[in-house]
Amino acid sequence: MSFSEAELEKKLAELIELHQVPGAQLAVLDGDTLTEVAAGVVSLRTGAPATTDALFLPGSIGKLYTATLVLMLADEDLVDLDRPVRTYLPDFEVRDPHARDTVTVRDLLRHTSGFDGDVFIDTGRGDDALPRYMDEIRDLPQICEPGKIWSYSNSGFAILGRLVEVVGDTVFETALRERLLDPLGLQHSVVFPEEALLHPMAVGHVPDPEDPESLVVTPQWGLYRSCGPMGASLVASAGDVLRFVQLHLDGGVAADGTRLLSAETVAAAQVPQISLVDDTVLGEAWGLGWILDHFGDVGVIGHDGNSLGQNAFMRVAPDQRFGFCLQTNVESAMTMYRELAAWLFEDRLGVAPRQDPEPLATQAVADPARYVGTYQREGVAIEVTGAPDGSLLASLVISREGADTQDLPPMDDLPLVAVARDDSFLLKLPIADSELLAVFFNPDDASAAPSYLHFGGRAHQRVSA
Structure with missing residues (x-):
């Protein structure tokens, strides 16, 4: 039996009060029913109420959109996932020549490039933001050889965004809008701050440096244009995030019947590419863009996102066609997410997210x-x-x-x-x-x-x- 709007509103209001979150937005998909609720405020400064049509910063959930754009190019035989990135970006450089020449598109999609990846650089607001970013990371160091281990890389997705631009002969935000947002009819998803201003909009909150027990609005709203393919471009409601996810639940077909991805590619994206080491919070493996996990015996896909003072989570069970997207305007809401995920999935499917291992009775380490x-x-x-x-x-x-x-x-x-x-x-x-x-x-x-x-x-x- 589906959750009612009243049930979800009550639970969300309880959770934001318990966890001292200014505001949040929740969308729950159950079969073909999408229920959206909101609670709290989008800004402590203005006191404006959170609404279901407000836009939040989903953060790295936007990497799934970038991955989807790359997979669309692969479907069109314009990109081979197992060819080196340099095939498509001849000017691609990192510090290690072997990595430069051998890192594949697949490596970037599954975070196995082996190079460090948290480089957030302001390269301007122009259409050359990504080309300039590529110049800035030419000395990016390796932590291991490509394909050896999984390590989350934001820079890898900026490189994928540049690939979308070069292969598609466009700029990233145009590709995002024309290939995904418009065909999917996402009316509460935009790609630039000036577009977001036309909608109700959440701002992030962080601890006050002078009073860490209190929250203040972030001094900066979002990240730079160069970080767009990492997830910074996407500004969306929780409901629109799940409408995007439905493309992957429906075998690559949009709600209006338009095929955007092949069913084979959609399935391949959800096949484990590499197992994770720290596998309790995120999941047990990574696909082509997706976090892959099991809650009990139920397969789950998803992604999380952090932006400046905002934290978002999305998990969906494809076979059961059930899941949710939670967006908050605080920088860390992991405990709230875990409680919400357990409540939803236990009630609806009788399973719960995996838990951390129990602490040992003695903390003395043998060696x-x-x-x-x-x-x-x-x-x-x-x-x-x-x-x-x-x-x-x-x-x-x-x-x-x-x-x-x-x-x-x-x-x-x-x-x-x-x-x-x-x-x-x-x-x-x-x-x-x-x-x-x-x-x-x-x-x-x-x-x-x-x-x-x-x-x-x-x-x-x-x-x-």
Whole structure:
């Protein structure tokens, strides 16, 4: 039996009050029924109410739109996913020549390029934003060889966006609008801030630097145009996100009967490409753009998104044609998402999202030297040290500059909570509302000393013991 609008409104209102979220939007798909509700306000500054037609920043959920554009080009035989990116972008450069020449389109879609990926650079508002971004990442370093491990890469999707431009002879936002938003009839989805101004619109909220217990409106609304294919271009309602997802549930056919993707490509995108190491919060594997998971015995696809002071989540069970999109205007709403997902899926399908491993009774680690050391990626270093009681601590140093790293609190000597899973710990950052799984691993030899620390979807390479 489908959830009623009143039930969903009541639950959403309860959750935003419990988790101190200013406003949120929820869309639930059940069969062919799409129910949309909202609660709270879109801005603490104005007090304007959140509505179902308000536009939020879905963040990286927009990567699914970029992936879909690439898959459309593949359907048209304009792109071969297993050819090197340089086939289509001859000027593509990264620091490592081997990676430059061998990274494939598939590697970018499934986040296995092996190069660092959180580069957010303002290259202007012009149509040359992505070409200029490509010039800026020519020295992007490798953390491993292509295809070896999974590590989330925002830059990889900017490169895919540039591929869409070159192969399609257009600019990314035009391709997004003309190939997806317009054919799907998405009336509450836009690609530029000036278009969003014509709609009710949510702003992000972050802790007040002078009073961390209070929230203030973000000093910057969204990320730069160069970050568009990473998800920054998309501004949409939760309902429109699910209307986009329906394209993939309906075998590539739009609501008006127009075929945009082949059924074979839609199915292939949902086939696991690589397993995840930190597999509790995100999922168990990655497809061609999709997070792939199981809630109990139910297969689930989805994606999450963060923007400046906004956090969104989407999970759908394709076979059962059931799922939801939650959009919030705070920077971290993981706990709220988990409670909502459990409530919806347990009630409707009798299954729940996977849970983190349980903390161990004793936190003393048998062999601290196995883990102690420095793990880093571009702009981020994690220093793991031993505590007097035998437990482990982690300190994070963020050296890269950007709109997403302003006014960060100190992140020193944070407990790594040992759990009932080998080489795994829970780590909670002061900027997050929930613990995340941190996994030490060695892709060459699981029994050897870890060579990487996976946390927050990113692999950090061990550089010292």
